[in-house]
Amino acid sequence: MGREGEPIPEVKAPEGPKGVINVPQRLLMGPGPANANPRVLAAQCxxxxxxxxxxxxKIMDEIQAGLRYLFQTESKYTCLMSGTGHAGMEACISNLLEPGETFVVGDKGIWGLRVADIGERFGAKVVHLKKDAGHTFSYDELKEAVEKHKPAALFLCQGDSSTGVHQNLSGLGELCHKNGTLLIIDTVCTLGGVPFFADAWGIDAMYSGSQKVIGAPPGASPLFFSQRAVDKLKSRKTKPISFCWDLNLVGDYWGWYNSRSYHHTGMVSTWYAMREALAVIGEDGLENLWEKHQRLHNELWAGLKEMGLEPFVEDPAERLVTVNCIKVPPGVDWKAVIDYAMDTYNLEIWGGLGQTVGKIWRVGIMGYNATPGNVELVLAAFREALKKQGKLPDRPFLT
Ligand SMILES: Cc1ncc(COP(=O)(O)O)c(C=O)c1O
Structure with a gap:
């Protein structure tokens, strides 16, 4: 209220939303988000x-049990960070690195670059380990870097959605532990779609995203810390710079330290959705999910190769199955293909990101969207769009 006698200002007319929200139905087969399972969406109501x-x-406890299965860990240090994958990314970096500490970042696409940038913002001494787009690091390259720099942490992205590569993580936990290094992994576009074993692989910290294979809406970042990671957090000389991501505090809300205290308001409806998505994952079974994603990736590539299209990632062993990167052939208008899919089928396929813009298309086969019918639709859209540009010999529709 204003002071007595003061004229009340005129209330401006509303300019904001009017009527009931209207959202088109789209099939999201780009690098993410993917469509969420309707059972998961319903939980938000x-x-x-x-x-x-x-x-x-109790729901938070159930989520943690679901995360332990998804991460394949016995660690009690699991939670959802309130935010998208970037929240988990900043949480890992800001809790596990102190200003001035060395941070080796595997930089083979946009996510390494992003993590290096964030590491620098939090004061770490970042060492970029560079790799050309479409390739991954060999064990020997990583061994050389870890032994040379003895970093506080090594970062790698398991599946780089900007270049379509799948980084092999085996043996790296042991290598890092021998050198006093924490191993931090991004699984935003891989978790649930490809094998991941937090404990068996000696991972120390991992963050992911809800909106891809997990099949929930964006807004929750699954996170894992090993005991070594928590020991590092507890022995810091300085407080983590970010209050929002401080896992001394967020972890306490999730019961990591045998109590529960308020840090921020948990994202109640979003976490209901995650609880449901994790229940679906448990019912489907991880081995079945990994097999399904691999099989549909193979089906997609069989169809694409028939059209003369080629993978951006040459070595099949380095090729990511969840986000598929397809080379744009010379003379093809890549944007027209994307527009055709959207205009004709309400189907999202997407172009490159960072250094791959204009060079590739990206097709996600993830979570709820991982079905043979969706793969067929993507293939039909490519076939028709290429034919329209005169880049495909006549073929029957939906062979
Ligand atoms: C591999 C990878 N890491 C990190 C991110 C960032 O996640 P978000 O956009 O949910 O913050 C993405 C998003 O596409 C991603 O694919």
């Missing part, structure tokens, strides 16, 4: 609980 209510803590 359930009544709100208080973020410190015991029934909500």
């Amino acid at each position: 359930l009544p709100l609980l208080g973020h410190m209510h015991p029934p909500f803590f």
